[in-house]
Amino acid sequence: MNWEVIIILILYLIAMFLIGVFSSKWVRKSSDFTNEYFLGGRQLGGFVLAMTMFATYASASSFLGGPGAAYTFGLAWVLLSMTQLVTGYFTLSILGKKFAIMARKINAVTLVDFLKERYRNKWVVILSAICIVVFLFALMAAQWVGGGHLMESVMGIPYVSGLFVFGMVLVIYTVIGGFRAVAITDTIQGVIMLIGSSILVVAAVIAGGGINNIMSGLISENPNLVSPFGSDQSLSPAYVSSYWVLVGVGVVGLPQIAVRAISYRSSKSMHSAIMIGTFAVGFVMLVLTLTGVFARVIMPEVSVADNTLPLLALELLPPWLVGIVLAGPLAAIMSTVSSVLLVASSSIIKDIYLNYVKPDATSKTVQRLSYGVTTIIGVIVFFMAIKPPSLLIWLNLFAMGGLEAAFIWPIVMGLYWKTGNSVGALSSILTGVIAFICFNTFISNPFGLHPVVISVILSFLAYVFGSLFTKKRFAAQRSEIVTKFWSA
Amino acid sequence: MKDNVKREQISDDPRYKIANREALIGIGIAIANFLWWFGFAYGFGSKDVDKYHYVFGFPAWFFYSCILGFIVFTILVIIIVKFFYKDIPLDAEYEDDTKGGSPK
Numbered sequence: 001m002n003w004e005v006i007i008i009l010i011l012y013l014i015a016m017f018l019i020g021v022f023s024s025k026w027v028r029k030s031s032d033f034t035n036e037y038f039l040g041g042r043q044l045g046g047f048v049l050a051m052t053m054f055a056t057y058a059s060a061s062s063f064l065g066g067p068g069a070a071y072t073f074g075l076a077w078v079l080l081s082m083t084q085l086v087t088g089y090f091t092l093s094i095l096g097k098k099f100a101i102m103a104r105k106i107n108a109v110t111l112v113d114f115l116k117e118r119y120r121n122k123w124v125v126i127l128s129a130i131c132i133v134v135f136l137f138a139l140m141a142a143q144w145v146g147g148g149h150l151m152e153s154v155m156g157i158p159y160v161s162g163l164f165v166f167g168m169v170l171v172i173y174t175v176i177g178g179f180r181a182v183a184i185t186d187t188i189q190g191v192i193m194l195i196g197s198s199i200l201v202v203a204a205v206i207a208g209g210g211i212n213n214i215m216s217g218l219i220s221e222n223p224n225l226v227s228p229f230g231s232d233q234s235l236s237p238a239y240v241s242s243y244w245v246l247v248g249v250g251v252v253g254l255p256q257i258a259v260r261a262i263s264y265r266s267s268k269s270m271h272s273a274i275m276i277g278t279f280a281v282g283f284v285m286l287v288l289t290l291t292g293v294f295a296r297v298i299m300p301e302v303s304v305a306d307n308t309l310p311l312l313a314l315e316l317l318p319p320w321l322v323g324i325v326l327a328g329p330l331a332a333i334m335s336t337v338s339s340v341l342l343v344a345s346s347s348i349i350k351d352i353y354l355n356y357v358k359p360d361a362t363s364k365t366v367q368r369l370s371y372g373v374t375t376i377i378g379v380i381v382f383f384m385a386i387k388p389p390s391l392l393i394w395l396n397l398f399a400m401g402g403l404e405a406a407f408i409w410p411i412v413m414g415l416y417w418k419t420g421n422s423v424g425a426l427s428s429i430l431t432g433v434i435a436f437i438c439f440n441t442f443i444s445n446p447f448g449l450h451p452v453v454i455s456v457i458l459s460f461l462a463y464v465f466g467s468l469f470t471k472k473r474f475a476a477q478r479s480e481i482v483t484k485f486w487s488a
Numbered sequence: 489m490k491d492n493v494k495r496e497q498i499s500d501d502p503r504y505k506i507a508n509r510e511a512l513i514g515i516g517i518a519i520a521n522f523l524w525w526f527g528f529a530y531g532f533g534s535k536d537v538d539k540y541h542y543v544f545g546f547p548a549w550f551f552y553s554c555i556l557g558f559i560v561f562t563i564l565v566i567i568i569v570k571f572f573y574k575d576i577p578l579d580a581e582y583e584d585d586t587k588g589g590s591p592k
Binding site for chain 2: 075078079082083085086088089090092093094096097098100101104105107210211212214215219223224226227228229237241244248249266267268271274275278279282283286416486487488
């Protein structure tokens with residue numbers, strides 16, 4: 001164990017904890033509990049909005065899996081990773097103002113609140129809430145496992161202890177501070193990721209003896225490492241381009257991202273978030289994967305590719321700096337899990353409990369339940385992460401693409417197409433999830449594309465045809481909904 | 489029923505015009521971004537590695553597609569947001585206090 005590194009990380013965890021305590025004051029003072037707890041009172045400024053979107057999006061794979069793949073495949077993986085630049089401006093441009101305005105018209109706090117009013121169908125609500133809870137559970141546990149392995153393999157902290165310490169801090173600040181705590185910690189974590197990745201790439205270029213030297217080192221090992229097709233030439237243009245959907249434009253459909261598009265204060269905040277967010281996502285994804293490629297020349301013998309970046313940090317940097325750089329992946333994991341945790345708990349409380357179990361619950365009950373449910377989810381995820389069940393690992397494979405295929409059209413078409421109705425939305429959710437799981441399981445790359453592409457196309461068709469076929473039946477409801485959502 | 493249809497055509501929230509336009513702009517940037525990214529990567533990168541040109545030490549395809557692409561599109565996004573995205577109020581009560589007026 002390396003104490004200097006660990007002390008820095010402990011200081012960092014204490015800081016996160018204090019932010020939770022600080023934010024809990026707002027929660028206690030607030031007159032509208034759910035609005036404050038799940039949405040921070042819709043008060044996010046531009047910088048915080050940009051950082052919380054970026055930090056929620058950047059996860060364990062950005063610091064561990066991504067650079068590891070870049071280490072294996074070479075510059076082609078950096079090319080693939082740069083498809084993420086688009087999320088910075090696309091998500092907020094598409095959802096942005098329209099979603100913010102509509103959400104305020106109906107006072108929606110969660111994504112499902114919006115779907116409920118827009119489609120007025122109990123099955124849309126229940127199905128969405130189930131998809132969100134199941135997939136996000138898997139996603140959280142996987143992140144958590146990544147964090148535990150990182151602490152174990154790199155810092156020598158036993159897996160369960162590491163898991164326990166950082167999990168406990170994360171759950172406490174999320175539970176007591178709600179969305180505001182998550183957004184503020186996300187911001188700090190986002191800044192740490194930016195600083196950590198900058199330090200590491202500079203160190204890597206110096207250690208590799210300059211870019212020229214690194215490139216010739218790569219070419220002498222395997223020329224394909226500097227081609228856009230990958231070290232074994234397995235990355236086809238069609239497959240790499242599919243990532244424009246999976247990690248690019250499809251991100252619009254991720255509930256933990258979409259909910260951020262209704263949390264900001266003003267259109268000014270949204271504008272600065274687009275500018276800052278585009279830079280932050282592009283910069284971090286470029287630099288981290290590039291560092292992974294550089295590492296191949298500096299440390300040719302990494303056995304577990306996912307540990308490339310942490311090992312590189314330990315090799316190149318003084319211990320106190322390692323602490324700061326390694327806070328990066330930990331920050332990425334914590335910011336993703338805390339946001340997802342809150343979305344999952346809001347789904348259970350707002351979308352299911354308040355809608356169907358007890359609509360007339362008092363504010364006090366809702367408050368107690370929110371703390372309780374958030375804690376319980378956190379604790380369950382912790383125990384699952386100790387020894388992840390195989391079902392969970394299986395589900396996690398589908399989490400991102402599955403959520404995107406399910407929600408992208410009910411959200412986007414719901415905002416922009418008046419004729420879209422509950423039959424369209426239901427068929428779209430079902431088609432998206434089932435198609436994604438089937439393609440993943442049976443035909444891994446239909447037409448050389450990632451399965452998410454075809455699933456998103458199918459769920460689009462399901463939405464459009466489902467809505468058009470039932471247009472007549474929904475005529476009366478349509479005009480009611482249109483009046484509520486579209487009229488000034 | 490007829491009333492509602494008529495109403496829907498006349499009185500769409502005027503802010504949606506701005507929101508729709510900006511969504512289209514977002515799609516436009518994304519398409520341009522894709523073409524830039526794809527064009528340089530596979531246009532310059534599809535030949536043999538020993539015939540590659542290098543810019544600042546990086547293979548030309550990589551430099552133009554990933555590094556320059558990142559810089560160009562970040563700057564483009566900043567310019568477009570600064571000059572073409574409009575500031576509008578987001579509140580639900582907006583209709584009440586600006587009846588008859590145009591959005592500020």
